[in-house]
Amino acid sequence: MYVNGSDDADMSAFGEGFAWDPASLTVFVGDTVCCHPSSTEPDGAFSSGDTKTAEGHFRYRFGSPGVIYYSSGFIDNNNRMLQGVVKVLPREDKNSRVSVQVGGVEARHVTAGLNRVSRATPQCVATSHCNHPNQTSHGVTFSLAACxxxxxxxxxxxxxxxxxxxxxxxxxxxxxxxxxxxxxxxxxxxxxxxxxxxxxxxxxxxxxxxxxxxxxxxxxxxxxxxxxxxxxxxxxxxxxxLPVVDSVSPPIGSPTGHTRVHIHGSGFSAGDVTVADPATSSRLIIRTLFVTRPHLSPLSHLPDTVNGSGPVTITGTGFGSEVDDVEVFAGATELQVIHSTDHNLTVSVDDLPAGTHMVTVIVRSKGLASGAVNLESVPYATLSPDVGSLAGGTPLF
The missing domain is CATH 2.60.40.10 (Immunoglobulins)
Incomplete structure (x- = not known):
């Protein structure tokens, strides 16, 4: 243990089989004591608690006079501990002569006849509650005072x-x-x-x-x-x-899920954050009212097959007019949304792998579209050129 802010002795903790050195320490109000072992003590004592500190040690600044007891906690299986006491004394007023030197030459003090220049007082400074004169026959002084x-x-x-x-x-x-x-x-x-x-x-x-x-x-x-x-x-x-949630938007979402929710507040941190709806989860991190309306769920229908690449039109309801608010997937492949109205979506389909792909439509502000729709990608091939030399050597594409 050591003291920051005082010129007094230094204390060190040596571990099992040793005692505080010294077992009694005298400090002044405002001094900061730092110790490595720690424990919880009865009323009238300071404690670092059970939570580890970021620095690996505990600091305590004494704010009032008194006698404070401290303990290391148990250091072995015999329930032995290191105990000590800190005596906190009030600070006394102190007055010191001010000395200014330039190049080793001390400036002389002028006690009378000083021509002072009047200056405006800065706005964001306070004035002392003391009424101590700082100029005496011995020169200019500076005081440290309780007042x-x-x-x-x-x-x-x-x-x-x-x-x-x-x-x-x-x-x-x-x-x-x-x-x-x-x-x-x-x-x-x-x-x-x-x-x-x-x-x-x-x-x-x-x-x-x-x-x-x-x-x-x-x-x-x-x-x-x-x-x-x-x-x-x-x-x-x-x-x-503590973290706080100020608002959640939108207040209405699809019962099929995938609604993008914006949570505004303070105290959030980077990394994993758990958000749960009380109606659907037993683990509640953020409690808020989130009402779903089934009639907002979009329905999607489209041609059953696609040959090669090109635009595809998806019909239904509730898509909205914002292209950036809509996501469309054919299986795991995301399709580019070209145009969107409340009843129609136009998407660009590039060469999909042959086979059946389930179409998923997500309107971020509403949620996952209901309905099961599949898109069949028919395999096709072209050959160019379609005629070549009898002797071979014709490159084919």
Missing amino acids: STPTVHSISPNQGSYHHVINIQGQRFSNVSCANEVMVGNAPCHVINSSYSEINCRLSVDSGLPIGLAHPVTLRVNNVGDAIIAVQEELHRRFVV
Whole structure:
């Protein structure tokens, strides 16, 4: 285990048969502790939980003073574990003299008679809540003070979609909305409005955050600094992004299937996605109303045989006028749709293998056409030329 943000000691975990070194660690509010072993502890302790982290280790940033206990979990069959304690102390205000050097030569401090140029204040910056003079007889100073430290006391809700507004309560925020930079994981949470004690923000529809993971919520107030997240329980300082379905179109499809459905929403990911209709499947990933109307199913009829290549007309109902919305197959061979009306389809048939081919018509916005129709491809051949030399040597095509 080690500490990030403090100048104090370093702790290392050595594994079975060893103890934490040291078993007691003193840090300050805002320090981040990183450990490799982890376990779930009673109230008042921090925990990495049972889910593996992407980095292979667990980090915890302490947001309030107190005494926190930690454990490695069982390290052998005798139920032995490594235990320790972290003492978190409040940070004290600190005032430091500012020194500027150019080429090793320190700039002198002018304490009086300084001609200052008036400049417009940038729009998206905050002002400190402190009233500390930064100029003394000893020069210019810079202070680190609690009165200028934003602090977050609560984050709610802790899970939801991009529709949900995330409410952050605390103190020493900025009432200039764009001066508050809120991050959920590595995605910005766009601030809707803010005051000195409250911020409301919302994730974008294309945030790209992994679904189902608890992402840390962080805050930085421009021109002031990072906020301390003074929320005790780890999951209460995080936000879990959930997928959401906003619309499904079309709302009506063919009972024969193959209707192309567009699902609009957020939180979807690349790869396999399971979509099920509650009326036809016991495994429900997305529940939505999808009503089918049998009279929308197209019917197709066409000549029984085709000789060679050429256009073929398919008659029926419900095809529609959009050529790009219709797919026609003869067996496994897709046929090019040349023209489409509600009652007729014209397709181009190239040289099909000889034999019987079942014709399939799919209207993407409606579904698979009903009816069983076959297309017979009759074998044929031509020979050119049809006469040649008695001595042979005539090429035939």
